[in-house]
Amino acid sequence: MNPESLSFIFLNAFLINNFVLALFLGLCPFVGVSAKRDTAFNMALATAFVMFVSSTCSYAINQILIKFDLEFLRLISYIALIASSVQLVEMILKKFSPVLFRALGIFLPLITTNCAILGVALFQTSRGYDFLQSVSFSLGGGAGFGLAIVLMAGLREKLELSNLPNITQAAALSMMLAGILSLTFMGFAGLGTTA
Amino acid sequence: MVNSTKQEAPLTLDVFTTGIWKENPVFVMMLGLCPVLAVTNSVENSLAMGLASVFVLVCSNALVSALRNFIPKQVRITTYIIIIATFVTLVDYIIQAISLDLYNKLGAFIQLIVVNCLILGRAEAYASKNSFSKSVISALGMGLGFTLALVMLGGVRELLGAGQLMGYQIFGTNFQPWIIMILPPGGFIVLGSWLLLINYIGQRRTGKLIAEDLRSHCSVNNH
Numbered sequence: 302m303n304p305e306s307l308s309f310i311f312l313n314a315f316l317i318n319n320f321v322l323a324l325f326l327g328l329c330p331f332v333g334v335s336a337k338r339d340t341a342f343n344m345a346l347a348t349a350f351v352m353f354v355s356s357t358c359s360y361a362i363n364q365i366l367i368k369f370d371l372e373f374l375r376l377i378s379y380i381a382l383i384a385s386s387v388q389l390v391e392m393i394l395k396k397f398s399p400v401l402f403r404a405l406g407i408f409l410p411l412i413t414t415n416c417a418i419l420g421v422a423l424f425q426t427s428r429g430y431d432f433l434q435s436v437s438f439s440l441g442g443g444a445g446f447g448l449a450i451v452l453m454a455g456l457r458e459k460l461e462l463s464n465l466p467n468i469t470q471a472a473a474l475s476m477m478l479a480g481i482l483s484l485t486f487m488g489f490a491g492l493g494t495t496a
Numbered sequence: 497m498v499n500s501t502k503q504e505a506p507l508t509l510d511v512f513t514t515g516i517w518k519e520n521p522v523f524v525m526m527l528g529l530c531p532v533l534a535v536t537n538s539v540e541n542s543l544a545m546g547l548a549s550v551f552v553l554v555c556s557n558a559l560v561s562a563l564r565n566f567i568p569k570q571v572r573i574t575t576y577i578i579i580i581a582t583f584v585t586l587v588d589y590i591i592q593a594i595s596l597d598l599y600n601k602l603g604a605f606i607q608l609i610v611v612n613c614l615i616l617g618r619a620e621a622y623a624s625k626n627s628f629s630k631s632v633i634s635a636l637g638m639g640l641g642f643t644l645a646l647v648m649l650g651g652v653r654e655l656l657g658a659g660q661l662m663g664y665q666i667f668g669t670n671f672q673p674w675i676i677m678i679l680p681p682g683g684f685i686v687l688g689s690w691l692l693l694i695n696y697i698g699q700r701r702t703g704k705l706i707a708e709d710l711r712s713h714c715s716v717n718n719h
Binding site: 326327477 | 692
């Protein structure tokens with residue numbers, strides 16, 4: 302049981318310990334899908350949704366595993382769970398919102414290997430959050446991921462128009478930008494005691 | 497690649513060395529970035545993380561390659577992930593047994609090796625198509641390249657951020673540590689700087705080649 306309040310957990314995952322910029326989770330989509338603002342936003346939505354679904358399910362699975370004393374199976378069951386919840390999201394979207402499904406395209410299945418999702422499940426277990434705390438944590442994490450990737454996409458769209466030296470090819474420049482973004486997010490550290 | 501019916505290329509030293517520098521997983525292919533940035537605030541952590549990844553990479557590639565003719569194509573990714581997760585669970589418990597202190601420092605990032613794209617990527621792209629010995633050697637090379645990159649990052653960050661290397665004080669007492677280097681932004685900035693440096697060297701080399709090419713071309717024309 303963890304005594305932190307729900308609002309603090311949300312803010313902590315959203316701003317203070319942002320998943321991408323402070324904990325370095327989910328860097329692959331952060332670098333790979335942040336070239337355009339629209340796709341970045343859609344990616345953020347899908348990721349946040351999968352994060353929410355898999356976080357609530359993994360809370361339930363963890364309870365079952367603890368009951369049967371099978372904690373060493375935790376990692377494998379989380380991974381299987383995430384892969385199947387991505388499949389689930391894919392099927393739901395295909396049925397109810399084909400437009401969004403087409404817009405996301407290849408990014409949807411790739412969410413499985415996004416470490417932010419597994420990170421949420423692992424962190425909520427190791428910090429001993431209860432059900433409501435886990436929900437708040439996953440929502441904050443999803444929002445934080447979205448904020449970071451949309452900000453990054455905005456910056457990169459602006460940079461398309463500027464004149465840059467040759468050696469700052471895509472990856473090197475993205476890293477530098479992320480470093481500066483991460484610096485600005487450090488300003489939020491005063492909001493509460495960092496974990 | 498073109499002649500798939502032809503016998504596999506023989507096992508050469510190249511299989512081992514491409515992973516270390518020419519196709520370095522971090523600096524060239526940009527794979528598995530999350531642990532690269534998250535745990536490299538000291539050389540010790542980097543080394544531990546690198547060796548854990550080498551173990552998982554080599555073992556999972558060996559198993560995938562040994563079973564490559566038995567795994568049905570449709571469920572191969574799931575199978576690979578389960579193989580990888582098994583070895584990661586092993587490493588997790590091994591590190592816990594060796595040093596609890598180190599385990600607490602690395603935290604959840606050991607378990608996050610499961611979603612390291614480098615390992616799944618090598619299983620899918622290399623181990624599932626090549627013989628056992630070649631897969632193991634290549635995985636060893638890739639893993640050592642990954643460790644090398646981690647240590648390069650960790651070295652710079654620890655040296656500038658704490659003034660020491662592997663726990664030994666390098667700079668004198670009046671050195672003011674650049675705290676920012678061991679904090680998250682430092683990770684991004686140091687990796688960015690290494691990439692800039694590598695790009696710069698690469699461009700100078702190709703630039704030189706082009707210049708030589710032009711010169712030889714001109715001399716031929718003069719004849």
